[in-house]
Amino acid sequence: MLRIALPNKGSLAGPASAMLHEAGYRQRTEQKELVLVDPANEVEFFYLRPRDIALYVSAGRLDIGITGRDLLLDSGADAEEILPLGFARSTFRFATRPGTAKGPEDFPGLTIATSYEGIVAKHLEEAGIDASVVHLDGAVETAIELGVAQVIADVVETGTSLRNAGLEVIGEPILTSEAVVIRRTGAETDDARVQRFLRRLQGVLVARGYVMMDYDCRVEHLEQAVALTPGLESPTVSPLHHEGWVAVRAMVPTKGAQQVMDDLYGLGARAILTTAIHACRL
Numbered sequence: 001m002l003r004i005a006l007p008n009k010g011s012l013a014g015p016a017s018a019m020l021h022e023a024g025y026r027q028r029t030e031q032k033e034l035v036l037v038d039p040a041n042e043v044e045f046f047y048l049r050p051r052d053i054a055l056y057v058s059a060g061r062l063d064i065g066i067t068g069r070d071l072l073l074d075s076g077a078d079a080e081e082i083l084p085l086g087f088a089r090s091t092f093r094f095a096t097r098p099g100t101a102k103g104p105e106d107f108p109g110l111t112i113a114t115s116y117e118g119i120v121a122k123h124l125e126e127a128g129i130d131a132s133v134v135h136l137d138g139a140v141e142t143a144i145e146l147g148v149a150q151v152i153a154d155v156v157e158t159g160t161s162l163r164n165a166g167l168e169v170i171g172e173p174i175l176t177s178e179a180v181v182i183r184r185t186g187a188e189t190d191d192a193r194v195q196r197f198l199r200r201l202q203g204v205l206v207a208r209g210y211v212m213m214d215y216d217c218r219v220e221h222l223e224q225a226v227a228l229t230p231g232l233e234s235p236t237v238s239p240l241h242h243e244g245w246v247a248v249r250a251m252v253p254t255k256g257a258q259q260v261m262d263d264l265y266g267l268g269a270r271a272i273l274t275t276a277i278h279a280c281r282l
């Protein structure tokens, strides 16, 4: 059985479970379930704290796991990212009250509150900046108002939490994060069970990121139309009974698909349809 670590709580848990469900795996129906076996797919899922996942995987206790890139880096565990999953996207940034500091060069003598001490300490060391770091479990934005720190380093998605606390980001983003599949550094790359799992998730990513587009166009417009819809390899072109016309079928990125339809229409293409892709193996 392939043993897989999944986040049991927080921003990663729901989307990770939804993605696995979409990929055809059994998922828990009850938040309190900590282990779930999917015998049909020969997989065992362990629902763990997102912060602990890299540790279990690096120790070889579990084959692979889903966690955040920021949590993986913060842990310092001997594990590596093998597939980015496109959800729980965030940046990791410094923030302060306006006027406290322009950037990390102003940090010496200040205290930085964070839940990601590993990332912050490494970043400061690499930049040669001497500042104190205080660890907090969460709700880091409030640390400044309560006088525990003058700077915070935290996950920023929409920026709402910072705005609500009267803080603004300073300096460049320390890193950008998203959910990722990880394995022990240097683990065997040709494990067929892992490859199958990754192919399934890649299938979900493609199904989420692309639509299938069909349209009819005049033969003389085909090259221009195909330039708009090149597909992943090459579009399928079939003759129509109506002479001088062909039917074209190609995968198109979901983002921008409406614009492509407008452009095809402008070229004279007609009967332009998009349909959802539910699953895929490329």
Ligand SMILES: Nc1ncnc2c1ncn2[C@@H]1O[C@H](COP(=O)(O)OP(=O)(O)OP(=O)(O)O)[C@@H](O)[C@H]1O
Binding pocket: 009, 010, 011, 012, 050, 051, 067, 068, 069, 070, 071, 088, 089, 090, 138, 155, 156, 157, 158, 177, 178
């Ligand atoms: N608002 C957010 N938007 C996107 N990703 C986020 C957000 N908050 C946290 N994350 C991501 O979730 C992961 C952290 O998971 P974790 O469960 O520890 O924190 P959380 O989602 O903040 O939940 P908790 O309520 O337990 O603090 C990190 O990879 C982080 O980048």
Ligand SMILES: O=P(O)(O)OC[C@H]1O[C@H](OP(=O)(O)OP(=O)(O)O)[C@H](O)[C@@H]1O
Binding pocket: 137, 138, 139, 140, 141, 154, 155, 156, 157, 158, 159, 160, 161, 162
């Ligand atoms: O930029 P935003 O869209 O506001 O999102 C970022 C916030 O979301 C997370 O907090 P969470 O709600 O998980 O609380 P926590 O600080 O206790 O982890 C993160 O720690 C930030 O505080």
Ligand SMILES: [Mg+2]
Binding pocket: 010, 138
């Ligand atoms: Mg949080």
